[in-house]
Amino acid sequence: EVQLVETGGGLVQPGKSLKLTCATSGFTFSNAWMHWVRQSPEKQLEWVAQIKAKSNNYATYYAESVKGRFTISRDDSKSSVYLQMNSLKEEDTAIYYCTWPGTTVDYWGQGVMVTVSS
């Protein structure tokens, strides 16, 4: 069974940092292209970042709104993907989902809440 479990969320002050972890199991993680997607309190979905596999040189892509502040990375030995979030802003407040678009079906974690507030 495929599982994606996000951890690391919480309440953080503007300008601070937070690192999210997505631990996965049930599929060949090393071949998977992984994404982070967030959902604002207004329920708008926003794609955040993607990291490809080693065979694609671990290429990364970012939404303009997070470029330069967020970094996506992975550890194939731990079947985990990470999102390092720096210089957080109030508008980064959202539920953050880790996702894997499989061949004929996609998989999402349950999401982790990040609240940026003073």
Add this chain to the structure above:
Amino acid sequence: DIVMTQGALPNPVPSGESASITCRSSKSLVYKDGKTYLNWFLQRPGQSPQLLTYWTSTRASGVSERFSGSGSGTYFTLKISRVRAEDAGVYYCQQVREYPLTFGSGTKLEIK
């Protein structure tokens, strides 16, 4: 960025009736391989989004035949036949034609 614009539904929709949701993109979603990279998702209350269709009209594994996607270029439709209570939620279209990947703002479906 490609902007995705979704239409609204005349809620609530009576159980057993059909419902169609529209999605328009600001740029063609046809890629050089000939495929059209448009996804539809359903997010039920309290759950994570679930993929319904990809490449405009291919149903994801395990998705009911009552869901059918259609369209081309910049205009797309998701039709839900014989709606049931379990179909209630918010539907999102997403383009994966180019970065940054973008979603529509969502269309809420309520069942009567």
